Amino acid sequence: xxxxxxxxxxxxxxxxxxxxxxxxxxxxxxxxxxxxxxxxxxxxxxxxxxxxxxxxxxxxxxxxxxxxxxxxxxxxxxxxxxxxxxxxxxxxxxxxxxxxxxxxxxxxxxxxxxxxxxxxxxxxxxxxxxxxxxxxxxxxxxxxxxxxxxxxxxxxxxxxxxxxxxxxxxxxxxxxxxxxxxxxxxxxxxxxxxxxxxxxxxxxxxxxxxxxxxxxxxxxxxxxxxxxxxxxxxxxxxxxxxxxxxxxxxxxxxxxxxxxxxxxxxxxxxxxxxxxxxxxxxxxxxxxxxxxxxxxxxxxxxxxxxxxxxxxxxxxxxxxxxx
Amino acid sequence: xxxxxxxxxxxxxxxxxxxxxxxxxxxxxxxxxxxxxxxxxxxxxxxxxxxxxxxxxxxxxxxxxxxxxxxxxxxxxxxxxxxxxxxxxxxxxxxxxxxxxxxxxxxxxxxxxxxxxxxxxxxxxxxxxxxxxxxxxxxxxxxxxxxxxxxxxxxxxxxxxxxxxxxxxxxxxxxxxxxxxxxxxxxxxxxxxxxxxxxxxxxxxxxxxxxxxxxxxxxxxxxxxxxxxxxxxxxxxxxxxxxxxxxxxxxxxxxxxxxxxxxxxxxxxxxxxxxxxxxxxxxxxxxxxxxxxxxxxxxxxxxxxxxxxxxxxxxxxxxxxxxxx
Numbered sequence: 001x002x003x004x005x006x007x008x009x010x011x012x013x014x015x016x017x018x019x020x021x022x023x024x025x026x027x028x029x030x031x032x033x034x035x036x037x038x039x040x041x042x043x044x045x046x047x048x049x050x051x052x053x054x055x056x057x058x059x060x061x062x063x064x065x066x067x068x069x070x071x072x073x074x075x076x077x078x079x080x081x082x083x084x085x086x087x088x089x090x091x092x093x094x095x096x097x098x099x100x101x102x103x104x105x106x107x108x109x110x111x112x113x114x115x116x117x118x119x120x121x122x123x124x125x126x127x128x129x130x131x132x133x134x135x136x137x138x139x140x141x142x143x144x145x146x147x148x149x150x151x152x153x154x155x156x157x158x159x160x161x162x163x164x165x166x167x168x169x170x171x172x173x174x175x176x177x178x179x180x181x182x183x184x185x186x187x188x189x190x191x192x193x194x195x196x197x198x199x200x201x202x203x204x205x206x207x208x209x210x211x212x213x214x215x216x217x218x219x220x221x222x223x224x225x226x227x228x229x230x231x232x233x234x235x236x237x238x239x240x241x242x243x244x245x246x247x248x249x250x251x252x253x254x255x256x257x258x259x260x261x262x263x264x265x266x267x268x269x270x271x272x273x274x275x276x277x278x279x280x281x282x283x284x285x286x287x288x289x290x291x292x293x294x295x296x297x298x299x300x301x302x303x304x305x306x307x308x309x310x311x312x313x314x315x316x317x318x319x320x321x322x323x
Numbered sequence: 324x325x326x327x328x329x330x331x332x333x334x335x336x337x338x339x340x341x342x343x344x345x346x347x348x349x350x351x352x353x354x355x356x357x358x359x360x361x362x363x364x365x366x367x368x369x370x371x372x373x374x375x376x377x378x379x380x381x382x383x384x385x386x387x388x389x390x391x392x393x394x395x396x397x398x399x400x401x402x403x404x405x406x407x408x409x410x411x412x413x414x415x416x417x418x419x420x421x422x423x424x425x426x427x428x429x430x431x432x433x434x435x436x437x438x439x440x441x442x443x444x445x446x447x448x449x450x451x452x453x454x455x456x457x458x459x460x461x462x463x464x465x466x467x468x469x470x471x472x473x474x475x476x477x478x479x480x481x482x483x484x485x486x487x488x489x490x491x492x493x494x495x496x497x498x499x500x501x502x503x504x505x506x507x508x509x510x511x512x513x514x515x516x517x518x519x520x521x522x523x524x525x526x527x528x529x530x531x532x533x534x535x536x537x538x539x540x541x542x543x544x545x546x547x548x549x550x551x552x553x554x555x556x557x558x559x560x561x562x563x564x565x566x567x568x569x570x571x572x573x574x575x576x577x578x579x580x581x582x583x584x585x586x587x588x589x590x591x592x593x594x595x596x597x598x599x600x601x602x603x604x605x606x607x608x609x610x611x612x613x614x615x616x617x618x619x620x621x622x623x624x625x626x627x628x629x630x631x632x633x634x635x636x637x638x639x640x641x642x643x644x645x646x647x648x
């Protein structure tokens with residue numbers, strides 16, 4: 001079997017805050033294979049964005065990796081120098097954020113911003129880079145792309161700005177693109193267009209795509225494989241088809257049952273997960289889902305379940321629930 | 324006005340002035356809501372859906388007269404409230420309450436939760452004696468599923484879902500007839516959203532409430548509504564009862580909207596066609612001529628570019644589209 005493109009093993013991340021030490025990630029292991037689309041699903045505070053930021057080395061001053069390793073194309077990123085990370089970031093791994101307005105520089109033209117990574121990473125002259133930028137904007141279906149190179153971000157609509165972000169991410173033909181809630185701020189008709197574009201372009205480049213989202217519909221439509229996160233840990237991973245047909249972790253089951261769908265029975269009571277998502281600075285002992293779990297046993301309060309393969313390529317971290 | 328109707332809105336227009344320069348000279352108008360008509364039946368959940376800028380929130384605010392109305396009429400319980408003054412609106416506001424999207428922004432951080440929930444009672448002079456007032460607050464907290472001993476805490480001590488429960492408790496404090504929920508569950512996490520949707524539906528049954536529900540998440544809308552109106556750029560394009568709208572959407576925009584919603588089922592998704600829509604919602608400032616949807620419509624006809632489609636009623640369905648002329 002081929003080595004995975006990205007391999008995260010037993011990663012723990014801590015943040016120092018006024019309220020004390022917050023463990024945002026607790027032993028996360030995850031692999032992304034070449035050419036696949038992986039979705040990371042979870043609610044706020046589950047650690048899905050922190051996972052992405054630690055891959056890029058963008059945890060900031062207050063956060064740090066306290067254990068585990070991240071390997072990208074066979075190379076460890078945790079101990080890499082800042083300079084080397086910069087080399088990889090934008091060139092081999094690109095990131096698309098949720099809010100395209102705050103991710104673009106308001107005082108630089110779109111053309112300059114898209115050309116910058118090309119000039120920076122691909123040793124092109126500035127003139128060639130600008131020319132390339134125009135082609136990229138055409139690729140992401142921006143009308144009159146050449147004329148719009150001189151426009152500023154505020155002259156673009158939300159969907160157009162997200163297209164620009166995608167163009168920038170693709171500029172260096174990265175092997176891995178991480179999209180953190182790329183369409184949460186967009187209207188649903190625009191969301192569909194942006195996600196199809198992203199999916200098609202990454203397929204053409206044979207890049208891997210990691211989509212971070214809370215929307216189980218988006219996952220079903222675009223992902224090959226899914227990782228479900230809860231309280232800074234991965235609780236279940238499987239192929240998308242397998243996960244929806246045969247969810248095995250009580251949290252995944254609860255999540256699937258709690259969303260209204262377009263084909264379900266309208267007006268019926270929704271099944272809910274009782275209680276609230278956990279507070280990361282004060283996580284419950286053992287399995288952090290146990291206070292909300294209808295199947296919790298004494299064991300669940302004492303020790304943390306490990307991720308185990310219960311069906312081929314289907315992993316879950318749970319002591320006892322029989323799905 | 325029909326006896327079953329709690330609200331009737333006729334040809335409502337809300338136009339905002341666009342001003343420029345130091346002297347705020349008016350240079351144009353922004354037709355945020357442009358000729359909207361609908362009825363809400365007593366006891367039902369009526370939803371307004373559409374993408375950002377379609378005027379759904381502005382319509383809702385006008386119903387409460389929190390927004391100056393340019394023209395049209397709004398009738399509430401047989402009373403024409405279109406030109407009511409602020410003091411004339413006070414008794415109406417007791418009967419129409421609002422729950423907003425952001426449970427962080429809509430609670431005063433310096434007030435205790437009990438006092439927040441009791442505020443409408445105090446404002447409307449219905450607090451009564453201390454004992455009765457406190458009992459009512461405890462009762463309201465129980466009804467929405469909050470522990471009564473939390474009344475002395477501040478909003479920051481509550482999670483997003485609990486805060487939305489506080490907002491709901493405040494909204495039902497005066498026994499209103501109509502509650503306007505403006506994206507009331509949109510900001511909540513999936514598992515919490517389900518809890519709040521259940522709560523809203525329980526309360527409707529127990530208290531006989533009518534909801535005007537504003538949302539962009541069509542799965543939620545389908546779950547909670549009896550009837551749905553779809554808005555696009557300040558106009559209603561289709562009104563139908565829930566099952567008709569979701570199983571046989573007629574207007575091309577409704578069809579496009581439904582095709583764009585991803586379903587949480589990979590097998591179903593694999594068999595679905597690609598979304599039918601192109602482009603983005605144009606600016607309300609310069610809306611397209613004729614049918615405002617025509618530049619994005621895959622089935623547009625020549626006359627869609629010039630003629631505004633009229634609203635046609637057949638049974639309980641209202642439709643504005645030249646394809647069905």
